[in-house]
Amino acid sequence: xxxxxGRIANIWSVASNLIAAPLLVAIxxxxxxxxxxxxxxxxxxxxxxxxxxxxxxxxxxxxxxEVNIVAAPARISILPGRLTDAYAYNGSIPxxxxxxxxxxxxIIHFRNDLPEATTVHWHGxxxxxNMDGSPFDPVPPGGRYDYIFTIPRGTAGTYWYHxxxxxxxxxxxxxxxxxAFIVRAADDPIATLPEKxxxxxxxxxxxxxxxxxxxxxxxxxSIDMENGRESNALLANGQVRPSIVIRNxxxxxxxxxxxxxxxxxxxxxxxxxxxxxxxxxxxxEHAVEKNEIVVANSERVxxxxxxxxxPGSNAELxxxxxxxxxxxxxxxxxxxxxxxxxxRYDDRPMPAPVTLPTTFRIVPALxxxxxxxxxxxxxxxxxxNGHTMDMSRVDMEAAVGATEIWNxxxxxxxxxxxHLHGFQFQVIDRNGVPEPFxxxxxxxxxxxxxxxxxxxxxxDFPGKWMFHCHILAHxxxxxxxxxxxx
Ligand SMILES: [Cu+2]
Numbered sequence: 001x002x003x004x005x006g007r008i009a010n011i012w013s014v015a016s017n018l019i020a021a022p023l024l025v026a027i028x029x030x031x032x033x034x035x036x037x038x039x040x041x042x043x044x045x046x047x048x049x050x051x052x053x054x055x056x057x058x059x060x061x062x063x064x065x066e067v068n069i070v071a072a073p074a075r076i077s078i079l080p081g082r083l084t085d086a087y088a089y090n091g092s093i094p095x096x097x098x099x100x101x102x103x104x105x106x107i108i109h110f111r112n113d114l115p116e117a118t119t120v121h122w123h124g125x126x127x128x129x130n131m132d133g134s135p136f137d138p139v140p141p142g143g144r145y146d147y148i149f150t151i152p153r154g155t156a157g158t159y160w161y162h163x164x165x166x167x168x169x170x171x172x173x174x175x176x177x178x179x180a181f182i183v184r185a186a187d188d189p190i191a192t193l194p195e196k197x198x199x200x201x202x203x204x205x206x207x208x209x210x211x212x213x214x215x216x217x218x219x220x221x222s223i224d225m226e227n228g229r230e231s232n233a234l235l236a237n238g239q240v241r242p243s244i245v246i247r248n249x250x251x252x253x254x255x256x257x258x259x260x261x262x263x264x265x266x267x268x269x270x271x272x273x274x275x276x277x278x279x280x281x282x283x284x285e286h287a288v289e290k291n292e293i294v295v296a297n298s299e300r301v302x303x304x305x306x307x308x309x310x311p312g313s314n315a316e317l318x319x320x321x322x323x324x325x326x327x328x329x330x331x332x333x334x335x336x337x338x339x340x341x342x343x344r345y346d347d348r349p350m351p352a353p354v355t356l357p358t359t360f361r362i363v364p365a366l367x368x369x370x371x372x373x374x375x376x377x378x379x380x381x382x383x384x385n386g387h388t389m390d391m392s393r394v395d396m397e398a399a400v401g402a403t404e405i406w407n408x409x410x411x412x413x414x415x416x417x418x419h420l421h422g423f424q425f426q427v428i429d430r431n432g433v434p435e436p437f438x439x440x441x442x443x444x445x446x447x448x449x450x451x452x453x454x455x456x457x458x459x460d461f462p463g464k465w466m467f468h469c470h471i472l473a474h475x476x477x478x479x480x481x482x483x484x485x486x
Contacts (some may be wrong), residue, residue, distance in 0.1 A: 082209030095179025129463025156185035157282030228262020278302030311347035388478030
């Protein structure tokens, strides 16, 4: 936390770190870009953080959300003063936010105006297999696909959507294709809190603003294949270091989506305690106090942030160092903290105190006594159970209605965030340590040489379901397998 002058000093110290780091490719040090800095003594009145537009509901029918989404090339300003040739959903990066309520029937008319095949994967949502946007259902260039599904009761949460075509997910996400999908509950006990959506991503840019990809056969390309494509250019809702205005005593609800291809965020607001109230698929039963929260790529968290600063003061949402890497490819500046956005205190009077519910919602436990199978899934570098992905192979079979325990073991020295399509699960234990509280999840980070057990029930929807590492480079290289539910 510091004065506006302190922030300028900070920016320049980050810039010198970036310039000092051995850059293997000509990429733009993000901190060299102009960041809006307020005049000393002024008190902010509005967020510079912009929320993506919300998709317009075309339906007048009750409990129905009908929207149009087009993926197309776009020329967009991501960095101040520069234009970037990108891919975008409805011309926006991040894509527009899809908002719906539990029980709604959702109809998405999708058109692919990209020069390549794509899909739209509704990450974390329980829906029919052919609506999942998996690599089994590609949409060719110029093609259309109607994604139609009903959102189950009890699954309000912060979801997101992104491309999932065979072997091209990392490229298309880097080009700008990702967006949030918020499902609301009629009985949400904190619905009246001011809410912010934070979609975190990182990208590499050349000095002219174009998106940089490593040349194949370059050293950087092999580092990217190992680490996943990662950059120090951190963006919140596609913006460089935006700000959120808060006042002393105010409680804000933040929905955070890690849309990065590989980066794991370790979020902290130094000097402040965060209330962790939800994860991938909705709220916990009770809030948990945290000084920092690790958010692996494709994970989501819901936080309550309470303003505790004086008017005119600042705090910073910071990404603390997190060592997910193999020693051979660990970036030399991996242990640098980086600022994602500023929290700025204005001088409006304190709001009335907020009373938080003691229970946010009931999370019913899946019963381990009902599990009929315990599966072992071994993650090695680039492989699952010793194989790379084969679309014509079924790796596991299960019955609709079955409850199973998965024991996912990471036998190598880097983290792999593990995602199961279509079915939400509950973590039982991590490396033998029981999970302290229940939550619904669809992705769980498996740290190097650790194991995680979770329980899942295939409530319905037979079909072929992917499970994979969510480092997009690994997924594209085939660190993925198929569960067939019959
Ligand atoms: Cu991986």
